[in-house]
Amino acid sequence: xxxxxxxxxxxxxxxxxxxxxxxxxxxxxxxxxxxxxxxxxxxxxxxxxxxxxxxxxxxxxxxxxxxxxxxxxxxxxxxxxxxxxxxxxxxxxxxxxxxxxxxxxxxxxxxxxxxxxxxxxxxxxxxxxxxxxxxxxxxxxxxxxxxxxxxxxxxxxxxxxxxxxxxxxxxxxxxxxxxxxxxxxxxxxxxxxxxxxxxxxxxxxxxxxxxxxxxxxxxxxxxxxxxxxxxxxxxxxxxxxxxxxxxxxxxxxxxxxxxxxxxxx
Amino acid sequence: xxxxxxxxxxxxxxxxxxxxxxxxxxxxxxxxxxxxxxxxxxxxxxxxxxxxxxxxxxxxxxxxxxxxxxxxxxxxxxxxxxxxxxxxxxxxxxxxxxxxxxxxxxxxxxxxxxxxxxxxxxxxxxxxxxxxxxxxxxxxxxxxxxxxxxxxxxxxxxxxxxxxxxxxxxxxxxxxxxxxxxxxxxxxxxxxxxxxxxxxxxxxxxxxxxxxxxxxxxxxxxxxxxxxxxxxxxxxxxxxxxxxxxxxxxxxxxxxxxxxxxxxx
Amino acid sequence: xxxxxxxxxxxxxxxxxxxxxxxxxxxxxxxxxxxxxxxxxxxxxxxxxxxxxxxxxxxxxxxxxxxxxxxxxxxxxxxxxxxxxxxxxxxxxxxxxxxxxxxxxxxxxxxxxxxxxxxxxxxxxxxxxxxxxxxxxxxxxxxxxxxxxxxxxxxxxxxxxxxxxxxxxxxxxxxxxxxxxxxxxxxxxxxxxxxxxxxxxxxxxxxxxxxxxxxxxxxxxxxxxxxxxxxxxxxxxxxxxxxxxxxxxxxxxxxxxxxxxxxxx
Numbered sequence: 001x002x003x004x005x006x007x008x009x010x011x012x013x014x015x016x017x018x019x020x021x022x023x024x025x026x027x028x029x030x031x032x033x034x035x036x037x038x039x040x041x042x043x044x045x046x047x048x049x050x051x052x053x054x055x056x057x058x059x060x061x062x063x064x065x066x067x068x069x070x071x072x073x074x075x076x077x078x079x080x081x082x083x084x085x086x087x088x089x090x091x092x093x094x095x096x097x098x099x100x101x102x103x104x105x106x107x108x109x110x111x112x113x114x115x116x117x118x119x120x121x122x123x124x125x126x127x128x129x130x131x132x133x134x135x136x137x138x139x140x141x142x143x144x145x146x147x148x149x150x151x152x153x154x155x156x157x158x159x160x161x162x163x164x165x166x167x168x169x170x171x172x173x174x175x176x177x178x179x180x181x182x183x184x185x186x187x188x189x190x191x192x193x194x195x196x197x198x199x200x201x202x203x204x205x206x207x208x209x210x211x212x213x214x215x216x217x218x219x220x221x222x223x224x225x226x227x228x229x230x231x232x233x234x235x236x237x238x239x240x241x242x243x244x245x246x247x248x249x250x251x252x253x254x255x256x257x258x259x260x261x262x263x264x265x
Numbered sequence: 266x267x268x269x270x271x272x273x274x275x276x277x278x279x280x281x282x283x284x285x286x287x288x289x290x291x292x293x294x295x296x297x298x299x300x301x302x303x304x305x306x307x308x309x310x311x312x313x314x315x316x317x318x319x320x321x322x323x324x325x326x327x328x329x330x331x332x333x334x335x336x337x338x339x340x341x342x343x344x345x346x347x348x349x350x351x352x353x354x355x356x357x358x359x360x361x362x363x364x365x366x367x368x369x370x371x372x373x374x375x376x377x378x379x380x381x382x383x384x385x386x387x388x389x390x391x392x393x394x395x396x397x398x399x400x401x402x403x404x405x406x407x408x409x410x411x412x413x414x415x416x417x418x419x420x421x422x423x424x425x426x427x428x429x430x431x432x433x434x435x436x437x438x439x440x441x442x443x444x445x446x447x448x449x450x451x452x453x454x455x456x457x458x459x460x461x462x463x464x465x466x467x468x469x470x471x472x473x474x475x476x477x478x479x480x481x482x483x484x485x486x487x488x489x490x491x492x493x494x495x496x497x498x499x500x501x502x503x504x505x506x507x508x509x510x511x512x513x514x515x516x517x518x519x520x521x522x523x524x525x526x527x528x529x530x
Numbered sequence: 531x532x533x534x535x536x537x538x539x540x541x542x543x544x545x546x547x548x549x550x551x552x553x554x555x556x557x558x559x560x561x562x563x564x565x566x567x568x569x570x571x572x573x574x575x576x577x578x579x580x581x582x583x584x585x586x587x588x589x590x591x592x593x594x595x596x597x598x599x600x601x602x603x604x605x606x607x608x609x610x611x612x613x614x615x616x617x618x619x620x621x622x623x624x625x626x627x628x629x630x631x632x633x634x635x636x637x638x639x640x641x642x643x644x645x646x647x648x649x650x651x652x653x654x655x656x657x658x659x660x661x662x663x664x665x666x667x668x669x670x671x672x673x674x675x676x677x678x679x680x681x682x683x684x685x686x687x688x689x690x691x692x693x694x695x696x697x698x699x700x701x702x703x704x705x706x707x708x709x710x711x712x713x714x715x716x717x718x719x720x721x722x723x724x725x726x727x728x729x730x731x732x733x734x735x736x737x738x739x740x741x742x743x744x745x746x747x748x749x750x751x752x753x754x755x756x757x758x759x760x761x762x763x764x765x766x767x768x769x770x771x772x773x774x775x776x777x778x779x780x781x782x783x784x785x786x787x788x789x790x791x792x793x794x795x
Contacts, residue, residue, distance in 0.1 A: 042574045044307045048459035063350035066381040085593035116596040194578035240777025247505025309572045313724035318769050328615035331646040512770025
């Protein structure tokens with residue numbers, strides 16, 4: 001059932017993927033894509049600041065009256081299931097419909113679906129609506145896919161659902177069911193700041209706005225966040241200053257520094 | 266249609282407006298006005314911290330049961346249309362009614378009305394309810410007033426609507442339809458931090474609580490935020506540390522430093 | 531009506547309570563309790579980061595569909611009445627019922643009940659539902675208890691309601707109606723950062739997850755927040771950097787440093 005052969009036929013070397021991340025970052029700076037985020041109440045402010053620092057233009061409304069025009073005018077869309085209430089459910093329905101009509105790629109971040117069964121059910125329905133990518137952690141993958149998170153299960157899941165799976169962990173894993181890459185950038189304090197993963201998913205939505213290959217976009221997003229985290233780790237004394245420093249780092253990150261530091265395999 | 270003559274008859278010199286800003290800041294510290302904010306989900310925390318740093322007492326509830334007493338007990342009120350949903354719409358209705366009954370001046374910040382037609386319609390209705398001031402950027406002005414943002418159009422709009430227009434841009438413009446002032450304080454990173462404009466509108470609401478001349482209050486608010494931004498720019502390495510430093514700067518700003526640094530014309 | 535004799539029969543020395551705080555902090559690090567927070571929109575992000583820094587796992591959903599499983603899977607629960615709307619009211623109903631069924635201790639933080647009568651009515655109902663502790667300031671105590679905040683009134687209230695009262699002020703007061711302790715740790719800038727009290731109540735919820743004596747848990751929470759604030763005060767230049775530094779301080783706080791610095795009487 002698993003296809004290591006196929007998987008290694010990615011045709012990308014580490015250098016090429018590092019270079020792709022650098023190119024995609026440059027495009028974010030140039031195109032300043034509008035990224036609409038349906039995201040949780042805890043993450044909204046931090047996510048907006050992360051997107052702005054990377055050169056993007058965030059919007060966050062959940063109002064059913066407004067979300068159609070906002071999504072129609074955006075180049076990227078994030079559906080994050082944290083603090084998922086009726087308002088966000090309705091907003092998601094309109095947003096995904098609008099994105100589909102406009103052929104706008106979107107990202108699903110199924111936060112904490114292992115903690116609330118109704119949220120997991122909704123996440124599974126959303127997978128059927130064709131997200132370009134799903135970003136999640138191991139516990140969320142198990143709740144979503146019904147199987148333990150392993151490299152093989154992730155590849156099989158991505159292939160079956162025709163999506164890119166971007167799994168965060170000590171080493172991140174990205175697969176579209178054929179190609180597989182791991183990203184080893186990052187810093188331990190990223191797990192101690194709320195909404196760090198949510199903000200990473202927003203960056204992935206932004207990368208999809210400027211890169212049509214969702215696999216490359218996902219690798220780029222993980223490299224960008226991971227390396228920004230490494231820079232932040234050098235300047236911070238704990239999770240408070242780390243959250244500030246990663247926003248600074250995203251703002252000053254440049255392409256050459258990115259490709260030199262990327263740990264992609 | 267435009268009245269440069271009238272406009273220049275403001276009777277304020279640069280020094281006088283700088284001094285007014287300094288006086289108004291001192292009154293914020295002394296009177297600690299309560300400022301109630303109907304504002305967007307992204308801006309709530311930052312806005313509250315900005316108000317606290319300036320010496321004010323923020324409150325933020327949107328609940329229809331509660332907002333009447335909160336507004337009745339406040340000295341300032343902000344209506345910010347970011348993430349504008351049914352809850353905020355109902356809250357606004359009650360808040361504006363209460364403010365009108367209590368002769369409490371209020372500020373409208375029509376965030377992103379160029380992105381969502383229903384929000385623009387609501388903003389135009391609110392203009393008819395008599396805000397003391399409207400704070401917005403050029404794109405929002407065009408969506409609100411139906412004309413390109415020019416100095417003359419802003420003056421004509423303020424006169425027609427009997428309000429003060431405070432336009433943020435590279436140089437800010439304030440007019441009540443008769444008097445016109447420009448404020449050239451500020452820092453480029455202010456545009457890279459989410460909710461910076463929203464927080465500025467909250468400071469304007471606070472200034473109106475201690476200064477009955479809305480024109481002076483608006484100039485003071487722009488000077489206070491702009492100079493705090495200049496101080497923050499000297500201490501920060503990117504938008505993350507800038508957002509922290511501007512709160513520190515607002516807290517330590519003093520009157521003499523303010524009037525010396527004000528760039529009002 | 532007041533019982534100074536009884537009150538002094540606490541049987542705890544200053545050293546013992548400082549040591550208890552140190553032990554409770556160590557248990558937070560070891561057990562990483564899940565703490566669910568129904569809290570206001572202004573406080574959600576900061577509260578989550580404070581809990582993470584202290585070693586806990588926060589969750590924040592308000593959705594009626596989800597809150598049952600989230601609370602059932604948590605070891606701590608906070609009910610904070612800031613920005614208290616219909617959604618939070620319904621969430622609270624489900625959360626308190628679930629907590630009662632699961633014998634999960636919970637904390638009530640009746641934010642700003644002196645500003646909105648309906649919120650005060652709801653707070654009084656909640657007191658009847660048996661919170662393990664109530665954390666509040668003097669104005670909130672007066673609105674809740676119907677009497678001026680004095681040491682004697684606080685003791686009488688705690689005894690009558692079978693709860694622990696944790697009163698923040700220049701010196702904090704903790705009483706379960708029999709035992710009384712004061713905590714003199716803290717820093718003036720704590721009053722200039724929004725949601726600082728809310729975050730402190732979340733830390734109290736976390737302490738209750740690892741300490742069954744609510745009196746000791748409350749003393750520990752106030753000592754932990756107060757000493758983190760003292761460390762932050764040494765490193766900050768205003769309320770912006772203070773809010774960052776207190777999160778760093780909570781992350782690096784250790785038991786011996788805590789018991790040495792505790793000012794408990």
